[in-house]
Amino acid sequence: MKTAASDKYRPYPTMKLAARRWPDAVIAAAPQWCSVDLRDGNQALIDPMDSHRKMRLWNTLVAMGFKQIEVGFPAASQTDYDFIRHLIEGGHIPDDVTIQILTQAREDLIRKSFEALEGANKVIVHLYNSTSEVQRRVVFGFDRQGCIDLALAGTRLVREMSAQRKGGEVTFQYSPESFTGTEPDFAVAIVEAVAAEWGATPERKMIVNLPATVEMSTPNIYADVIEWFCATVKNRDSLVVSVHPHNDRGTGVAAAELAVMAGADRVEGTLFGNGERTGNVDVCTLALNLFTQGIDPQLDLSDIDAIRRVAEECTGLPVHQRHPYAGELVYTAFSGSHQDAINKGFKARDKANSPVWEVPYLPIDPADVGRSYEAVIRINSQSGKGGVAFVLERDHGLELPKPFQAEFARVVQDHADREGRELAPEEIWLFFQRTYLADGRMQVVDYSTVPVSKGQRALTATLVVDGKERIVQGIGAGPVDAFVHALEKDLGVMVKIKDYHEHAIGQGSEAQAASYVAVAGADGAVVHGAALDASVTMAALKAIASALNRAG
Ligand SMILES: CC(=O)SCCNC(=O)CCNC(=O)[C@H](O)C(C)(C)COP(=O)(O)OP(=O)(O)OC[C@H]1O[C@@H](n2cnc3c(N)ncnc32)[C@H](O)[C@@H]1OP(=O)(O)O
Ligand SMILES: CC(C)C(=O)C(=O)O
Incomplete structure (x- = not known):
């Protein structure tokens, strides 16, 4: 890569933490999960899901055990709005599941969002505005205070509309969107202002979602910022700290895990990582990573292929064959x-x-x-x-x-x-x-044995050699030994058995004997033969013939 091009980029600022604690933390329980498949996942699709596909994915998410599901951006799309109405009016929301909707901090959008939620029991209203330095400057054209004012105006309206709302409780969620491009001290300031405006208390916690809207640093820096945020923000016990990692650097899973070690209580993500650009964090991977550590992930992934099929069919995006846990080839070894x-x-x-x-x-x-x-x-x-x-x-x-x-x-x-x-x-x-099993120059057709003296048996075998029937006879300690002697005496074929194994396949009248022999030829080279037969002795004789045929 040309040096001139890399001059365009600046290193992400590190965090000076005096005594960071997260590296020693051990995740001992699953975080709260929130699926954002139907919103963030959906907004990233070439063809956003219709109601039918949304419903199918919804049913899968519920069956997997998600208790919080972001179902759409109702003020942005009629499909999302109608889908949410369908969920509510059709009674499709189980009592233990809370739906979440996303809205910008704009009055018309907030009002429309509340309209979409009428009649729903518990809901999470998720308000966001971008707080990053670049977006404040380039997109919104305001300073820090202007950004705070926008968030507060939105929060105020959500508070007022929640108070007027008939029906179940409203949990408020605020995202300083583009958090990873936001100065940490400003993120704390805006969240504290919003929490005060909302009136968050330990009994009525507010969700603060700190998204890696764009993943811009190594995951350890994200974890540092999360730890610092949790330690610095006022009234931490009035907040549920949530993370929403994207995967621009390919380390979304690591970022989410380290963020949980750093104090996050909740993770937003999607099945198999669908989402904007390189995707949201993959919740299936996160959950199964926990599972492999002996921790109940609180999500049912016991039929991952069925989940994968639904996700693929609903999003139209294939899951990679090497995708952790779910890919077609991940339980296959070739080497x-x-x-x-x-x-x-x-x-x-x-x-x-x-x-x-x-x-x-x-x-x-x-x-x-x-x-x-x-x-x-x-x-x-x-x-x-x-x-x-x-x-x-x-x-x-x-x-x-x-x-x-x-x-x-x-x-x-x-x-x-x-x-x-x-x-x-x-x-x-x-x-x-x-x-090994196909007919060769020598085929064993039949045999019989009779005892001739103590420990000695005579064997007579009918063979076909080069298409002609031959009868051979020999005496030995057992049928194999007698056969070897018969071949030597009557056909002049020297056979040196180096190894012999047999075992049964199956049981009862269906059982077959499998025999394997290693025979040393005149030049000392060892050749193997094998045979299957209902009779153990016949299998042994055929295995010797198999080896001789292979020896040529
Ligand atoms: C990181 C994320 O995933 S955030 C979620 C993003 N998802 C989506 O945007 C999906 C759906 N969005 C949409 O359909 C549309 O953008 C709508 C319906 C929300 C808004 O539509 P429109 O107003 O027609 O267009 P548009 O999005 O371009 O509006 C941009 C305006 O909103 C403002 N704006 C953007 N975000 C916010 C916000 N969170 N709060 C308040 N105002 C905002 C911009 O500053 C801009 O203002 P300007 O018109 O004064 O310059
Ligand atoms: C709305 C926010 C949480 C978002 O989707 C993002 O920052 O990626």
């Missing part, structure tokens, strides 16, 4: 060492039967957000033996021995490299069948 560790983690967990989650590379149990283990491990050229073995065990019950895994993984990896793409589990299974 070999990750797959191996996840596979071992799952096995250790099954064995230990422990409630504590400690599967490597998975910060959260996918099942807790309604995701399944199915797609955790997927195979491409970056995958190793653990991943391939995981897929075969998960889908087909095969427990491949370690050296066997290594051999088959090489086959799969070569193919994935050639194809340059992910291989579906069905393709891997097809590959396994083609590599």
